[in-house]
Amino acid sequence: MSVKAGRYPILLLIMIALFCNPKIEGVAGQGIRGHIHLDTTQWAPVAYLSLIPDFNQLYSISRKLMIQEAIITSSGDFLLDINSLPSEDHLYRIHFSKKDDSPASLIIGGVDENHLFLIANNRSNQRITIESDTRLIGRVRFEGYNPTLALQEINGIVGFLDSLDNFCPDMNREFVRDAVHDRLRSYADTCDHPLISLYALYHSGIDTDAPSNRGYLRSYFRKWRGGESDYFRVFRSQLANYQKPNVLIAVSGALTALLLGAGGLAYYRRRKQSSRNPYQSLTVQERKVFSLIREGRSNKEISEICSISLSTVKSHVNSIYSKLRLTSRTDVMDYPDP
Amino acid sequence: MKTMIKHIPILLYCLVLPFGQSLAQSAVTTTANKGSITAITGVEANTQEEVRISRDRIIELQNESKASETKVNITDEYNFLSFKIAASLEQGNAQIEIFDPKGEKKGGFTVSSDGNHTGPKSSIKERVRGELAKSFRHPTKGDWIIRTKPSSAYGVIQIQTSQVYQENLDFNKATGKK
Numbered sequence: 339m340s341v342k343a344g345r346y347p348i349l350l351l352i353m354i355a356l357f358c359n360p361k362i363e364g365v366a367g368q369g370i371r372g373h374i375h376l377d378t379t380q381w382a383p384v385a386y387l388s389l390i391p392d393f394n395q396l397y398s399i400s401r402k403l404m405i406q407e408a409i410i411t412s413s414g415d416f417l418l419d420i421n422s423l424p425s426e427d428h429l430y431r432i433h434f435s436k437k438d439d440s441p442a443s444l445i446i447g448g449v450d451e452n453h454l455f456l457i458a459n460n461r462s463n464q465r466i467t468i469e470s471d472t473r474l475i476g477r478v479r480f481e482g483y484n485p486t487l488a489l490q491e492i493n494g495i496v497g498f499l500d501s502l503d504n505f506c507p508d509m510n511r512e513f514v515r516d517a518v519h520d521r522l523r524s525y526a527d528t529c530d531h532p533l534i535s536l537y538a539l540y541h542s543g544i545d546t547d548a549p550s551n552r553g554y555l556r557s558y559f560r561k562w563r564g565g566e567s568d569y570f571r572v573f574r575s576q577l578a579n580y581q582k583p584n585v586l587i588a589v590s591g592a593l594t595a596l597l598l599g600a601g602g603l604a605y606y607r608r609r610k611q612s613s614r615n616p617y618q619s620l621t622v623q624e625r626k627v628f629s630l631i632r633e634g635r636s637n638k639e640i641s642e643i644c645s646i647s648l649s650t651v652k653s654h655v656n657s658i659y660s661k662l663r664l665t666s667r668t669d670v671m672d673y674p675d676p
Numbered sequence: 677m678k679t680m681i682k683h684i685p686i687l688l689y690c691l692v693l694p695f696g697q698s699l700a701q702s703a704v705t706t707t708a709n710k711g712s713i714t715a716i717t718g719v720e721a722n723t724q725e726e727v728r729i730s731r732d733r734i735i736e737l738q739n740e741s742k743a744s745e746t747k748v749n750i751t752d753e754y755n756f757l758s759f760k761i762a763a764s765l766e767q768g769n770a771q772i773e774i775f776d777p778k779g780e781k782k783g784g785f786t787v788s789s790d791g792n793h794t795g796p797k798s799s800i801k802e803r804v805r806g807e808l809a810k811s812f813r814h815p816t817k818g819d820w821i822i823r824t825k826p827s828s829a830y831g832v833i834q835i836q837t838s839q840v841y842q843e844n845l846d847f848n849k850a851t852g853k854k
Contacts, residue, residue: 399806400769400788440764440803446785448760448809503782504813546780 370418370458372432374468374475376410381474382437383410387418390429392572393540396455399444403431407441423460426567427485427533430456432466434474449473455493457485457533488534495522496541519543523554532562536569548580555580617676619661627654631670727753727841737770737829746822748837750777750815756840758811761822761833765789765804768829774810777818783810789831803831 372385388403390396395403408416418432433453435443445452449472458464464482468475480486499518502511522542529535539558544551559574566574620628623644630640637651644651664670733746750757763770765787773784789804824833 395786397784397806397808398786398788399804400786401790401804402788440805442789442803443805444785444787444807446783446806446808448807450807503815504811 368463369420370432370456370462370464370466372408372416372418372466372468373414374410374416374434375414375470376434376474377470378437380436382435382441384408384435384441385410385416385418386433386435386441388431388433389423390431390455392569393429393537394572394576396429396431397444397446399442401442404442420458420460420462423458425460427457427459427462427531429489429533429537429569430458432456451475454478455489456480457483457489462486485531485534488529488531489537492522492525492534492538492541499541515543519547523551527554527558532567533569535562536573540573545577548577552580615676616662617673620658624654624658624661625676627651628658628670631655631658631667632673634671725843728838729840730836730838733835735824735833735835737765737768737826737831737833739768740826740829741768743823743825746824746835746837748820748822748839750817750820750839752817754839754841755814756811756838756842757815757820758809758838758840759783759822760807760809760836762807763787763805763824763831763833765829765831766791766802767831768827770824770826770829770831770833772806772808772825772833773823774808775821775823777816777820782812783808787831 370387374385376383385408386404387406387408388399389405390398390403406418406422408418410416423430431453433444435441435452436450443452452474454466454468454475456464456466462483462485464480464486467479467481469477469479471477478490480490495518499515502514519542522538523544526535526539526542529538544555548555555577559570562570617625617628623646626644627640630643635643637648637655640646641648641651658670659665662670662673664673731748735744748757759774761772761774763772763785767789769786769788771784771786774782776782785806785808787804787806789802791802791804822835822837824835826833
C-alpha cells in the first residue's frame with residue numbers, strides 16, 4: 339500500500355516535467371525534430387525529406403529523391419523518422435512546398451527559398467529551429483548532431499561566396515574567392531569526417547581548378563581510399579583525368595631530362611678532351627711532322643722524307659699550330675717533350 | 677554619351693510601339709514559334725534614372741531532348757542583372773544552368789519527373805517543379821548564357837532576365853522589391 343502511495347508523487351513529477359520542458363512540447367519522439375512558422379495560407383503544412391545521393395543532385399528535385407514527409411502541427415513542429423535511414427551518414431534535404439504547387443518543388447534563391455540541408459543517419463537525433471523573417475527560411479539553428487553543424491559552417495562560407503557577386507567589385511571578387519577556395523581546400527584536407535571533407539572540397543571550385551591541383555587531388559583521394567562512399571565515387575569519377583600525372587608534363591619532363599643528360603655528356607667529353615695533353619690530339623702524320631720540325635727540318639725536307647706534297651706539309655704544320663696553340667717553329671722547338 | 681546610350685531602348689521602343697501608348701505601359705511582346713519552342717520577349721524602358729530591359733522566354737517542351745541556349749549580353753551600360761528561371765515538368769528531365777561570360781557556372785538545377793504524360797491528365801501532384809532566382813550587382817561584361825538540357829521532357833521552362841541601369845543602384849529596387 340505504501341509502495342502504491344509512493345508512485346503518485348513520482349508520476350506527478352514526470353507529468354510536470356513533461357509539461358514544463360519546452361523541448362518535449364508539440365511533437366515528441368526521437369528523430370529529426372523541426373520547428374518552423376509557416377504562413378499556412380501560402381505554404382502546405384508538410385515537411386519533405388529527400389536523400390541526396392551525390393553532390394551533383396544537391397539542386398535536383400524528383401519524387402525518387404523524396405523519401406519521407408511529416409505533417410507540421412499547428413504550433414509549427416514536425417518530426418521526421420530516422421529509423422528507416424541508412425546507418426552511415428548521408429546528405430539530406432528538407433523542403434516545404436506552396437499550397438498551390440507540387441510537393442516536388444524546389445525553390446533556390448529569393449525570399450521563397452524553401453529548403454535546407456543536413457547530415458543524418460539512423461541514430462542521429464537532432465533538432466532544427468527555423469526562424470522566418472522576410473524569407474521563409476531565415477536564421478536556422480541546428481542542435482544535436484555535429485556533422486550537421488559543420489555542414490552549416492561550410493554552407494555559411496558558400497553563401498558568403500555567392501554574396502560576393504552582389505557586394506564586391508569584379509577584381510576583389512576573384513581575389514576573395516580564391517582565398518576562400520584555398521581555405522575550403524585546407525579544411526577538406528584536415529577534416530576527419532569524410533562526407534564533410536568532400537562537401538568542403540566540392541564547394542572549393544576544385545572542378546574548375548583541377549588542372550592546376552593534380553597533386554592535391556591525388557593525395558586527397560589516396561587519403562580516403564578504402565572508406566569511400568558513393569559521394570566519393572561519383573566525385574572521383576568526375577575528376578578522374580586530374581588524378582593521374584599529366585602525360586604532357588611527364589613526356590616534356592622526360593625530354594628535358596634527356597636533353598640535359600646529352601648536353602651534360604657532351605660537356606663532360608669536351609672537358610675531358612681539353613684536360614688531356616693537346617699533343618694527344620695530333621694525328622700520326624702530324625706527330626711525325628711535329629718531330630721533324632723539332633729536328634730543325636724545313637717543309638721541303640719534311641715533304642721528301644714523308645713523301646707528301648709541300649702543300650700537305652703546310653697543311654699539317656698549320657693544323658699542329660692550331661691544335662697546340664702555337665704560332666711559329668720556335669714555339670714547336672720550345673714545346674715540352676710529349 | 678551615357679545619357680544617349682540610356683535612351684537607345686526608349687528610342688527603339690518608340691519605333692515599335694503604336695502612337696498614343698504611354699511609356700508607363702511599355703511592354704512590347706513578340707511571339708515566335710519554332711517547333712516546340714515559344715519565345716516571348718518584353719522590352720521595358722523607364723525613367724532617365726533607370727533603364728530596365730526585361731526579357732521573358734517560355735520554352736514549351738513536347739518530348740523535347742534538344743539543348744538550347746539563351747544569351748544575355750551585358751555591356752557597360754548595365755549595373756545589375758537578374759534571372760528568374762522556373763521549370764515545371766510532367767515527364768522526363770531537364771537541367772538548367774547559368775554561366776557567366778568567363779564560363780563559370782553561377783547556378784542551376786535539375787528537375788526530373790517519372791510522370792506519364794500520355795496517361796490520364798496529370799494532376800498537380802505528379803508535376804515536378806524547380807525555380808531559381810539569382811541576381812548580380814555590377815555583372816561581368818559579356819555574354820551570360822542560360823543553358824537548358826531537356827531529355828524526353830514534357831513541360832514548360834520559363835526564363836525571365838532583367839538587365840538594369842540605375843544611376844544610384846538600389847538593390848531592392850533593382851530586384852523589383854518595394
